[in-house]
Amino acid sequence: MKPTDTPNTQDGSIPTPGSYPLYEYPAYTFDRKYENDEFQKKVITLDSGYHLVLAPPGCGKTDILAERVVRALSCGVSLDDMLCLTFTNRAARGMRSRILERLQASGEMSLFVGNVHRFCSHYLFDNNVVARDTTVIDEQESLSIMASIFGWKEGSYAGNGYNRVLTNAIKLQHLGYMIASGCPKEFLMHTDLFRTFDYKTLFKLVSLDYTMENFAGLYTGTVFPKVDTSGQPSKYLDDCLQQFKFARKYQQYKEERNLVDFDDLLILTYIHASQHQDRLKKYSWIQIDEVQDLSPFQFGIIDLFTDHSKENVTLYLGDEQQAIFSFIGAKLATLEWLRERCGENMHRLYFNYRSPKYLLDVFNTYANMELDVDPHFLPKTINLTEAGQDSLCILSAPEKDAEVRLVAESVGNFCTLYPAERVAVLVPWNKDADQISSVLSDRNIPHFKISGTDLFTTRQAQLLFAHLQVVYLDSNMMAWSKILTGTGIFNEDSEARRFVKYLRDNYLLPSDFLNYTRSSYMLELYRCCQGEYVIFDTETTGLNVFEDDIVQIAAIKVNAGKITDRFNIILHTDKQIPAMLGGIINPLLQEYERAEKVDRKTGLCAFMDFVGDCTLIGQNVEYDCYILDYNLRRDCGDFSFFTVHPLYFDTLRVARIMAPRLKSYKLKSLLEVFGLEGENSHLADDDVIATLSVLDHFLGIFAANMQQHIDCLQNNSAVAELFRRAYADIYHGTLSRLYQRSFETPLLVDELEQLYGTFIQKEWITANPKMQYIFSFLRNDVIFPEKTPSLKEQLSAHLLDITTYREADLCDSSCITEKVFVSTVHKAKGLEFENVIIFEATDGIYPFFDKKTPEEIRESARLFYVAMTRAKKRLHITYAESVSGISKWGNPYSIDKEPTPFLRHIKKYFNF
Numbered sequence: 014m015k016p017t018d019t020p021n022t023q024d025g026s027i028p029t030p031g032s033y034p035l036y037e038y039p040a041y042t043f044d045r046k047y048e049n050d051e052f053q054k055k056v057i058t059l060d061s062g063y064h065l066v067l068a069p070p071g072c073g074k075t076d077i078l079a080e081r082v083v084r085a086l087s088c089g090v091s092l093d094d095m096l097c098l099t100f101t102n103r104a105a106r107g108m109r110s111r112i113l114e115r116l117q118a119s120g121e122m123s124l125f126v127g128n129v130h131r132f133c134s135h136y137l138f139d140n141n142v143v144a145r146d147t148t149v150i151d152e153q154e155s156l157s158i159m160a161s162i163f164g165w166k167e168g169s170y171a172g173n174g175y176n177r178v179l180t181n182a183i184k185l186q187h188l189g190y191m192i193a194s195g196c197p198k199e200f201l202m203h204t205d206l207f208r209t210f211d212y213k214t215l216f217k218l219v220s221l222d223y224t225m226e227n228f229a230g231l232y233t234g235t236v237f238p239k240v241d242t243s244g245q246p247s248k249y250l251d252d253c254l255q256q257f258k259f260a261r262k263y264q265q266y267k268e269e270r271n272l273v274d275f276d277d278l279l280i281l282t283y284i285h286a287s288q289h290q291d292r293l294k295k296y297s298w299i300q301i302d303e304v305q306d307l308s309p310f311q312f313g314i315i316d317l318f319t320d321h322s323k324e325n326v327t328l329y330l331g332d333e334q335q336a337i338f339s340f341i342g343a344k345l346a347t348l349e350w351l352r353e354r355c356g357e358n359m360h361r362l363y364f365n366y367r368s369p370k371y372l373l374d375v376f377n378t379y380a381n382m383e384l385d386v387d388p389h390f391l392p393k394t395i396n397l398t399e400a401g402q403d404s405l406c407i408l409s410a411p412e413k414d415a416e417v418r419l420v421a422e423s424v425g426n427f428c429t430l431y432p433a434e435r436v437a438v439l440v441p442w443n444k445d446a447d448q449i450s451s452v453l454s455d456r457n458i459p460h461f462k463i464s465g466t467d468l469f470t471t472r473q474a475q476l477l478f479a480h481l482q483v484v485y486l487d488s489n490m491m492a493w494s495k496i497l498t499g500t501g502i503f504n505e506d507s508e509a510r511r512f513v514k515y516l517r518d519n520y521l522l523p524s525d526f527l528n529y530t531r532s533s534y535m536l537e538l539y540r541c542c543q544g545e546y547v548i549f550d551t552e553t554t555g556l557n558v559f560e561d562d563i564v565q566i567a568a569i570k571v572n573a574g575k576i577t578d579r580f581n582i583i584l585h586t587d588k589q590i591p592a593m594l595g596g597i598i599n600p601l602l603q604e605y606e607r608a609e610k611v612d613r614k615t616g617l618c619a620f621m622d623f624v625g626d627c628t629l630i631g632q633n634v635e636y637d638c639y640i641l642d643y644n645l646r647r648d649c650g651d652f653s654f655f656t657v658h659p660l661y662f663d664t665l666r667v668a669r670i671m672a673p674r675l676k677s678y679k680l681k682s683l684l685e686v687f688g689l690e691g692e693n694s695h696l697a698d699d700d701v702i703a704t705l706s707v708l709d710h711f712l713g714i715f716a717a718n719m720q721q722h723i724d725c726l727q728n729n730s731a732v733a734e735l736f737r738r739a740y741a742d743i744y745h746g747t748l749s750r751l752y753q754r755s756f757e758t759p760l761l762v763d764e765l766e767q768l769y770g771t772f773i774q775k776e777w778i779t780a781n782p783k784m785q786y787i788f789s790f791l792r793n794d795v796i797f798p799e800k801t802p803s804l805k806e807q808l809s810a811h812l813l814d815i816t817t818y819r820e821a822d823l824c825d826s827s828c829i830t831e832k833v834f835v836s837t838v839h840k841a842k843g844l845e846f847e848n849v850i851i852f853e854a855t856d857g858i859y860p861f862f863d864k865k866t867p868e869e870i871r872e873s874a875r876l877f878y879v880a881m882t883r884a885k886k887r888l889h890i891t892y893a894e895s896v897s898g899i900s901k902w903g904n905p906y907s908i909d910k911e912p913t914p915f916l917r918h919i920k921k922y923f924n925f
């Protein structure tokens with residue numbers, strides 16, 4: 014125990030409820046279903062300095078975090094200054110909905126609540142650190158890319174040692190990149206590689222000093238190994254050097270295609286934010302949940318965004334006894350570091366509200382005897398409900414299959430006796446979850462399994478999401494690759510990725526194959542610009558194409574590159590013109606006041622006359638066309654713009670095709686990056702001239718490469734034809750519905766459900782009944798059509814989240830109506846269930862037989878603790894007395910097993 018880690022009473026005695034003075038709550042009431050206890054209140058009202066709150070399971074940590082936000086708001090802290098970091102998306106969603114519930118509000122809230130990865134991804138995109146069209150790839154995609162770098166066939170590496178080889182090469186890329194970028198030693202990720210590989214010997218073999226510089230140099234390819242070719246070739250040496258080479262290739266691969274993986278989100282954020290400290294937005298009110306599960310690097314990142322002045326408040330909340338994520342880099346040492354930082358500001362929670370005394374006795378005895386928790390810090394409860402016969406049971410079966418049946422029986426009994434209560438079967442491994450799930454299915458017991466292949470990463474979900482991604486942004490290369498394999502045009506993702514890259518290098522997108530026969534967006538634009546066309550821009554009262562008013566329309570008519578006519582009017586509006594625009598005073602306001610205003614109908618019709626039958630071009634012109642369409646319908650009778658002008662070209666799209674790695678596609682950036690003439694003043698007349706500059710610039714580059722472009726189109730006309738036949742109608746179908754609106758039903762989900770049926774019909778995917786969970790989750794918990802009525806708005810608000818959700822996010826959401834859950838312990842962390850069954854509580858599983866060091870064994874003990882403490886009413890623990898099977902050599906075997914040694918101090922509480 015640390016000296017600062019003393020109980021929260023002044024005299025060091027064990028606190029009891031009511032032994033604390035009450036705290037002041039200005040303009041804030043605990044208007045909720047229950048009263049917070051004194052310890053909780055103290056934490057809720059902390060408002061300056063660094064504080065570490067350690068609390069055992071069930072003491073209301075999650076609730077406190079939400080309550081702190083509500084109170085801080087009532088004390089005048091602005092949402093923008095607050096940062097709430099959680100460990101999982103699910104925890105973020107839980108906290109968000111608790112805050113909204115307490116504020117009696119619904120829908121969106123401009124407070125950042127999410128995990129560190131999500132925070133970093135916002136930072137990178139908002140600050141143009143990564144290319145605008147960057148895609149975040151998941152682990153599966155990283156593995157698939159690395160496999161193609163190794164030259165391995167898709168799927169050939171799954172489920173065996175090859176997977177580890179790929180993972181190590183990916184880890185090496187991140188480690189090498191961090192070292193090469195000068196990240197501090199204490200923050201380096203994946204330092205386990207230094208233990209897995211004997212780099213010291215490797216460096217000796219290639220005559221290099223074993224230094225960080227050389228390690229980085231080997232990774233970047235700037236230091237050359239001197240391989241002695243005279244002696245015996247060493248496979249180990251070759252493999253190690255190859256790992257460095259492939260790690261480097263992986264980085265190049267990602268850079269060339271605008272891809273970042275999850276680790277990159279952290280690394281790139283750290284590097285950029287540490288170099289731009291003076292310009293960084295710092296938060297003065299921060300709270301971080303589950304601190305025991307964060308890595309030192311994540312803390313380093315959060316620290317960069319912390320306002321370290323006296324006024325700040327940073328609250329670290331966690332429970333060291335629930336630290337079970339060392340395999341993803343979490344280190345208990347970070348808690349020590351936090352203790353030092355927080356000094357006297359250590360707090361504890363002392364009341365468990367989850368479980369009655371008979372369960373808490375088990376947990377506390379375990380925490381004290383097995384995890385060495387000081388008895389002063391063990392929680393109490395006022396719930397003195399007596400244990401029933403079936404409250405605490407240890408059940409054994411002769412062997413594992415019988416144990417599975419025993420669990421299924423217990424689940425069945427719980428369901429019959431307590432139909433309103435939830436039951437969780439917590440298992441050590443995914444394959445156990447599969448086995449239990451299949452027996453439950455045989456017995457017709459409805460249940461939800463959180464394990465194995467994540468529903469969100471299944472082929473079905475991935476293809477549907479890829480479709481939404483390409484419809485939303487057709488420069489998403491990873492999504493196009495998935496579509497090309499999903500629709501059967503290519504057999505392997507790696508082939509499809511190569512193909513899409515080849516198209517891009519020739520200024521083509523797969524959408525060109527769907528939109529044109531033997532032509533392309535760029536070719537059509539080029540042809541159009543040989544004749545007469547109109548470049549136009551609008552300034553509006555807001556960004557809602559359905560409701561806002563156009564206030565200014567400016568246009569130029571261009572013939573073969575020369576401006577031949579100009580148009581510029583200010584339209585009368587009854588709507589408010591926003592005072593500010595992107596942080597500056599809106600120039601339109603002044604312009605509107607000065608100018609002679611034209612009646613809306615007259616002005617809009619005059620513009621349509623000016624355009625005549627010329628093709629329209631503009632920067633982000635889709636927006637201008639849609640708002641024009643809705644304005645025409647409103648102000649000029651039933652006039653449909655798209656009937657008259659189905660064809661238009663967008664210089665934003667052109668820039669995305671011609672310069673795919675830009676960090677911003679705003680007009681101003683384009684002018685700056687390419688040194689073009691023009692001004693982006695946010696007044697339509699200036700912007701059209703700037704747009705012409707951009708257009709001319711890209712047309713020049715295209716003209717110089719046009720032949721290559723045409724060759725590429727011709728060489729691939731057969732693939733194009735196949736793809737068009739397979740997918741064009743579906744693609745255009747969704748595109749045509751982008752701007753439809755409904756305030757009742759989330760159109761995005763309707764679309765997904767319809768597509769799901771179509772994809773099955775086309776045999777691109779097989780039916781998966783679990784997809785209904787995704788649909789219902791999005792429908793009931795994610796998308797609120799009253800806030801975002803159109804598919805376009807829903808995609809813009811939710812697509813990034815949808816592609817990063819995981820199955821565990823579904824738990825505690827209204828889409829799960831099942832009462833029975835089968836989950837690994839790791840995935841059940843943070844959840845609570847009336848009834849918990851811990852499966853396979855056998856020695857060799859808890860602790861797992863390969864866990865040898867005292868720290869590894871303690872982590873296993875904590876895992877068992879996390880499993881037990883999920884229980885609110887009943888806890889059953891099962892184990893098998895023997896395991897049997899067939900050995901590698903074909904001989905049947907049976908080995909006697911003991912229950913887990915973690916039961917030694919608590920078994921006295923259980924019935925057998």
Ligand SMILES: Nc1ncnc2c1ncn2[C@@H]1O[C@H](COP(=O)(O)OP(=O)(O)OP(=O)(O)O)[C@@H](O)[C@H]1O
Pocket residue numbers: 047048049050053068069070071072073074075076077332335365366367842843844882
């Ligand atoms: N003061 C209180 N009075 C009554 N119930 C409470 C109080 N505080 C929290 N609870 C309830 O206690 C339960 C446990 O709270 P919560 O899930 O926030 O605990 P936790 O500390 O986050 O647990 P874990 O570490 O296991 O995730 C919840 O059902 C919560 O609503």
